[in-house]
Amino acid sequence: MKINENYTSIENNYLFAEIAKKVREYKDRGPKRPVISLGIGDVTQPIAPAVIEAMHRAVDEMSHSRTLRGYSPDCGYDFLIQAILKHDFVDRNIHVEADEIIISDGAKSDTGNIGDIIGRDNLVAITDPSYPVYVDTNLMAGRKIELLPCDPSNSFVPSFPKGKADVIYLCYPNNPTGTVLTKEQLGRWVDYAVRNRSLILFDAAYEAFISNDENIPHSIFEIEGAREVAIEFRSFSKTAGFTGLRCGYTVVPKDLTALTSGGKAVSLNALWKRRQSTKFNGASYIVQRGAEAVFSPQGRRQTRETIAYYMRNAETIKKSLEASGLTCYGGKDAPYIWCRTPKGLTSWEFFDLMLNEAQVVGTPGSGFGPSGEGFFRFTAFGRREDTIEAADRIRTFFLS
Amino acid sequence: MKINENYTSIENNYLFAEIAKKVREYKDRGPKRPVISLGIGDVTQPIAPAVIEAMHRAVDEMSHSRTLRGYSPDCGYDFLIQAILKHDFVDRNIHVEADEIIISDGAKSDTGNIGDIIGRDNLVAITDPSYPVYVDTNLMAGRKIELLPCDPSNSFVPSFPKGKADVIYLCYPNNPTGTVLTKEQLGRWVDYAVRNRSLILFDAAYEAFISNDENIPHSIFEIEGAREVAIEFRSFSKTAGFTGLRCGYTVVPKDLTALTSGGKAVSLNALWKRRQSTKFNGASYIVQRGAEAVFSPQGRRQTRETIAYYMRNAETIKKSLEASGLTCYGGKDAPYIWCRTPKGLTSWEFFDLMLNEAQVVGTPGSGFGPSGEGFFRFTAFGRREDTIEAADRIRTFFLS
CATH class of the missing domain: 3.90.1150.10 (Aspartate Aminotransferase, domain 1)
Known part of the structure; x- marks a missing residue:
C-alpha cells in the first residue's frame, strides 16, 4: 500500500x-x-440562551419516535438555509440563492475539504501570514504555493501574485492580523480573478466583528463579478461561540464554473455538493437547530x-x-x-x-x-x- | 483553475x-x-433516555462560562475514548490502545476521508455489492478498482483479487447483503494482507447486530496479525440511532505502517491524526457526551x-x-x-x-x-x- x-x-x-x-x-x-x-x-x-433553548428542544425531539430526526439532508436542513439566506444575504441586498448555501460542521472542515474538488496542477496563492489550514491542506494535495506577504509595508493589502494564480485564499477580516480589505481593495482581487479565470476562496469567518463601516464587505458577494469567481466560507464558531458545537456553511454560486481539460464547463456548486453528499452526512440536527436560533430576534x-x-x-x-x-x-x-x-x-x-x-x-x-x-x-x-x-x-x- | x-x-x-x-x-x-x-x-x-439526559446536561454546560466547552480535541475527548476502549475492546479482550481511537462525526466521513492519506497509485479491491461511498470516493481520487463479487455462488465470501490489491474494503456484518464472515474467513483476508503488504479498511458499523455467536468477529482486531494491516471504522448511527446526531470513530493501530517510495516506514496512525487535526475540528461536544452515555449501564x-x-x-x-x-x-x-x-x-x-x-x-x-x-x-x-x-x-x- x-x-x-x-x-x-x-x-x-x-x-x-x-x-x-x-x-x-x-x-x-x-x-x-x-x-x-x-x-x-x-x-x-x-452560548446565547436562545440557542441553548433551541438545542434543548431538539434534544427532546430526539427522544420521541414521532419527532426523531434521522439523517439530515447532506447539505443541511432547509430551516437553517432559509434563516441564513434571509439574514446574512437578502437583508443585506446580497444575491445568494438557497441552493448555493451548503451547511457543514464548520469552516475548518470546509476550507480543508474544498481541495477535494480542485485539481492538483494549480498554482495556489495564499496571503502570508495565514490560518495554517490553507497551506497545510495544499501541501497535502501536492499543489504549488505562492505566498503573498502582508505586512505594514503594504498596509496588509496583498499584491497580486508573481505567477498566474489559479486559486487564491483570502481571509477578511483577517486571521491572524485582524486587518480588513475595503470593497475597492477586494474588488481589485475579483477583477484579477475574472481576468485570469482564477478561483477565490474567501474565508469570512470573522465578518460578524466588522464595525459599522459601509466600506468593508461582510461577504465577497457584495462585489460585482464575484459570483463567477468566488466561494465563501462562513462559520458559527466566532459569530455565536460554536467552536465546541460545530456548524458552518459554504456558499458556492451557480454562476461559478471551471473548464475541464476537454473544454467542458463544470459547475463547482454541483461538484461541492457531490463531495459533501459522498463524504459527509450532514451536521448534527441539534446543532443545526441551535444555529437557526442564532437568527431569531433574541439570538x-x-x-x-x-x-x-x-x-x-x-x-x-x-x-x-x-x-x-x-x-x-x-x-x-x-x-x-x-x-x-x-x-x-x-x-x-x-x-x-x-x-x-x-x-x-x-x-x-x-x-x-x-x-x-x-x-x-x-x-x-x-x-x-x-x-x-x-x-x-x-x-x-x-x-x- | x-x-x-x-x-x-x-x-x-x-x-x-x-x-x-x-x-x-x-x-x-x-x-x-x-x-x-x-x-x-x-x-x-x-434515542435512548440515558443519551438524551447526557445531551441535555451537555447543552446546559454550554450555557455557563465556567462549564462552556470550546474546541474539542481534534481526535476526540478522552472521556469518550476511554468508554469506547473499555466496552468495545478491553472487555472483549481485544488489544486496542486509547491513542489508536480517533473520534469523528461518523463513519461516512471516515470511510470517505481515509482516502486522503492513501496514495493514488494503489489497486483497490472492493466487495461487490457494497456501500456506494467506497467506490465513489476511490473514483474521486482516480484509483483503479477491482470489484470482488459476493453472491450465493460463493456464499457471499469474496475470493481474493485477481490483481495484487493494495487496499481492500471489507464490511461485516455486510451492508447491503446482511451476511457475515467467520473469524476463520476473515483470518484468511488478514493473512492475504500480511503476505501482500495490503491495507484492509474494515467497516464494522453493524457489529452491534451480531447475535451470540463466538465465531463471528465484532472487530477485525480479534484476528491475529490484523494490527499490522487493518484500519477499522465504527459508528454510533446504527448501534445507538445517531444518524441525525453524528458520531463515529476509527481505530488505527500504531503497529500499522506503510513504506514510502524511499523505503521509510510511516505510521498510518500519525497520518490519520494529521489529516483529522488539519481538516476536522472535533465532533460536537454535546454529541460526544451523548455517545459516552451509550456505554453507561442504562445506555x-x-x-x-x-x-x-x-x-x-x-x-x-x-x-x-x-x-x-x-x-x-x-x-x-x-x-x-x-x-x-x-x-x-x-x-x-x-x-x-x-x-x-x-x-x-x-x-x-x-x-x-x-x-x-x-x-x-x-x-x-x-x-x-x-x-x-x-x-x-x-x-x-x-x-x-
Whole structure:
C-alpha cells in the first residue's frame, strides 16, 4: 500500500500544540500568578440562551419516535438555509440563492475539504501570514504555493501574485492580523480573478466583528463579478461561540464554473455538493437547530452583545499595548490584535518574554507563516476580567 | 483553475435520491394506502433516555462560562475514548490502545476521508455489492478498482483479487447483503494482507447486530496479525440511532505502517491524526457526551433493547419473504435482508412491483454494484407496526 507521500513534506509540529506544551512546562515550574491565555482563538462566553433553548428542544425531539430526526439532508436542513439566506444575504441586498448555501460542521472542515474538488496542477496563492489550514491542506494535495506577504509595508493589502494564480485564499477580516480589505481593495482581487479565470476562496469567518463601516464587505458577494469567481466560507464558531458545537456553511454560486481539460464547463456548486453528499452526512440536527436560533430576534441580540463584549476586550488589549509603546494592527473589525514585537525580538522570543514576565500567553506570529515573524497575536476571546488583568500586567511590565 | 476531473467520471444519480424521486411521484398519484419504507437504512426508534439526559446536561454546560466547552480535541475527548476502549475492546479482550481511537462525526466521513492519506497509485479491491461511498470516493481520487463479487455462488465470501490489491474494503456484518464472515474467513483476508503488504479498511458499523455467536468477529482486531494491516471504522448511527446526531470513530493501530517510495516506514496512525487535526475540528461536544452515555449501564441496556426491536423486525420480514417463496440472505446478524428477486426480475423492476402492488419501498440491489443486480434490500429499521403491515402486504401479494 502506498501512502499519500505529500503528508511527509508537512511539518508535524502544530502551532497550538507547541504553545500548549510550553505553557504546561511553565506551569509545572510553579509561576507566581496564574497564567492568562490570550492565545488560541477559542471563545469563553456562554452560548446565547436562545440557542441553548433551541438545542434543548431538539434534544427532546430526539427522544420521541414521532419527532426523531434521522439523517439530515447532506447539505443541511432547509430551516437553517432559509434563516441564513434571509439574514446574512437578502437583508443585506446580497444575491445568494438557497441552493448555493451548503451547511457543514464548520469552516475548518470546509476550507480543508474544498481541495477535494480542485485539481492538483494549480498554482495556489495564499496571503502570508495565514490560518495554517490553507497551506497545510495544499501541501497535502501536492499543489504549488505562492505566498503573498502582508505586512505594514503594504498596509496588509496583498499584491497580486508573481505567477498566474489559479486559486487564491483570502481571509477578511483577517486571521491572524485582524486587518480588513475595503470593497475597492477586494474588488481589485475579483477583477484579477475574472481576468485570469482564477478561483477565490474567501474565508469570512470573522465578518460578524466588522464595525459599522459601509466600506468593508461582510461577504465577497457584495462585489460585482464575484459570483463567477468566488466561494465563501462562513462559520458559527466566532459569530455565536460554536467552536465546541460545530456548524458552518459554504456558499458556492451557480454562476461559478471551471473548464475541464476537454473544454467542458463544470459547475463547482454541483461538484461541492457531490463531495459533501459522498463524504459527509450532514451536521448534527441539534446543532443545526441551535444555529437557526442564532437568527431569531433574541439570538441576534444575544450574540451581538457577546461580540460587543469581545470587542471591548480588543480595545483594552490594544490600548495597553500602545501605552506600552508597541505598534499594533487590527482589533477594530476583528477579534485579533497583531502586535509588532519590540526591539527586534523574534515571535517566539516575545512569546517567552510575555510568558515569563507577564504570565500572559499569546500566539507567535511566525506560526502563521514567514511574514508573521516579528509579530505576535493577541485574541479578544478571553474573559473580561482576565483580559483587563493581562492588559495591566503587560503595561506594568513595559512601563516599570 | 483546474478541477479534480475524476469527479466527472462519477455518475450523478445517487441511489437514494432516485428512490425518493420515484416514491414522491408515486405518492403524487394518490395510492390506495400509505407507502411504507423499508428502504434507506435510517433509524426510527427514539434515542435512548440515558443519551438524551447526557445531551441535555451537555447543552446546559454550554450555557455557563465556567462549564462552556470550546474546541474539542481534534481526535476526540478522552472521556469518550476511554468508554469506547473499555466496552468495545478491553472487555472483549481485544488489544486496542486509547491513542489508536480517533473520534469523528461518523463513519461516512471516515470511510470517505481515509482516502486522503492513501496514495493514488494503489489497486483497490472492493466487495461487490457494497456501500456506494467506497467506490465513489476511490473514483474521486482516480484509483483503479477491482470489484470482488459476493453472491450465493460463493456464499457471499469474496475470493481474493485477481490483481495484487493494495487496499481492500471489507464490511461485516455486510451492508447491503446482511451476511457475515467467520473469524476463520476473515483470518484468511488478514493473512492475504500480511503476505501482500495490503491495507484492509474494515467497516464494522453493524457489529452491534451480531447475535451470540463466538465465531463471528465484532472487530477485525480479534484476528491475529490484523494490527499490522487493518484500519477499522465504527459508528454510533446504527448501534445507538445517531444518524441525525453524528458520531463515529476509527481505530488505527500504531503497529500499522506503510513504506514510502524511499523505503521509510510511516505510521498510518500519525497520518490519520494529521489529516483529522488539519481538516476536522472535533465532533460536537454535546454529541460526544451523548455517545459516552451509550456505554453507561442504562445506555447499554436501552440501546440493546432497541437493537432487539430491530432484529425482531428482521425476523418478521424474513419470514414473510420466505413464506412468499422468495430466497433471502442476512437478517440474522445484521439489520438487512438481501432478497433474490423472483422470476428473473431486475432489481428496479422488483422495486416497481413492490411499490405498485404492496406500497412497500426497498432498495434495488443493483444500486450497490453490478453483483447486486437481481437482488433487493429490505431494512429492519422501520417501526414495528409498519414492518408487520409491510410483511403482511408482501405475503398477501405473493400468495393471492
